[in-house]
Amino acid sequence: MIFTETRTISTKQRCHWIDITSLVRDSITRSTVSNGIVTVTSLHTTASITINENGDPDVEKDFFRKLEHLVPHRESYYLHSEGNSDSHVKTSLVGTDITRSLSSGKLLLGLWQSIYFCEFDGPRSVRQFTITIVGE
Amino acid sequence: MIFTETRTISTKQRCHWIDITSLVRDSITRSTVSNGIVTVTSLHTTASITINENGDPDVEKDFFRKLEHLVPHRESYYLHSEGNSDSHVKTSLVGTDITRSLSSGKLLLGLWQSIYFCEFDGPRSVRQFTITIVGE
């Protein structure tokens, strides 16, 4: 059985992440699939999907500060005229898809794991990601 | 239904990317799968698969320049005798597989997204990647 849907969210800052785990769980419920895999993909070249800590909001701050340190918004050698070369680099480093296991109707995430839509060039009123479930 | 094939390409520089989206779309057509997922994997430890911007070729230049800045070809502390430690590091940072949704026969990519074979230790006359389609 295959279930796919595209979800839309808006982002509020240039760089931050948004917990989309509950949206993924909603899709699993609607799909009626109990066992298989779930893939979440970003439809953008300046926004990623990642899985990280949901306990302490300081993890998000440290993550984006370190990324900004490694890949600053401005570098003298960037050529891309839109001024968001850093966003493109960060997107390929963090990646635009994640896949998880689904077993007996349960999304297999660790205790502290959430799925995040990771904005690197916001704020944007319309950002989209897909949720696809393959299984039985 | 499952469809898998391995494709071969050659690369032209030490570090660059090659748009393989049309090869992936060809496989989807041959597979006759309409709904499901598509996974593309690199069979190398010094070449990645990534998704990024297809509009402006400067994005590719900025991406490889920044990566070279973060992970230079040479570092005094590298031990690996082949002289391509940087290629191995870049490969794990960018990742060796991507998965995308396939819906009603259509590969779900955003407007500016292409799938790239990302060479970090070329030029090579033979580089291989797999395309696997799982669905109905």
Place this chain on the structure above:
Amino acid sequence: MIFTETRTISTKQRCHWIDITSLVRDSITRSTVSNGIVTVTSLHTTASITINENGDPDVEKDFFRKLEHLVPHRESYYLHSEGNSDSHVKTSLVGTDITRSLSSGKLLLGLWQSIYFCEFDGPRSVRQFTITIVGE
């Protein structure tokens, strides 16, 4: 057909990787699936899954040394009180899942590729990852 299991390992240092390819191959055998895909996921926010070189152990050393250089254990600006902000950053950069093709009972890996559980905040006596196989 869907097959999922969770495996447990222990890690020995703060940062190192463990080759789990044979554990993944064992799961494939038990699953009786011949064609499809295999997804491996880490259930932690400070440990990744990656694919890299199995020939020369210096690749592992160079990989972790470069990562420590890019994302040091300590930075004056880290806020997260557990002192492992670097581990969280590294985990999202390297990623927490990989997917591979399975064809005629064979896991499609390149000659030098192994699948690694990548510890960024060890040693830990209990670390877990899932192996899910979807196919026929």
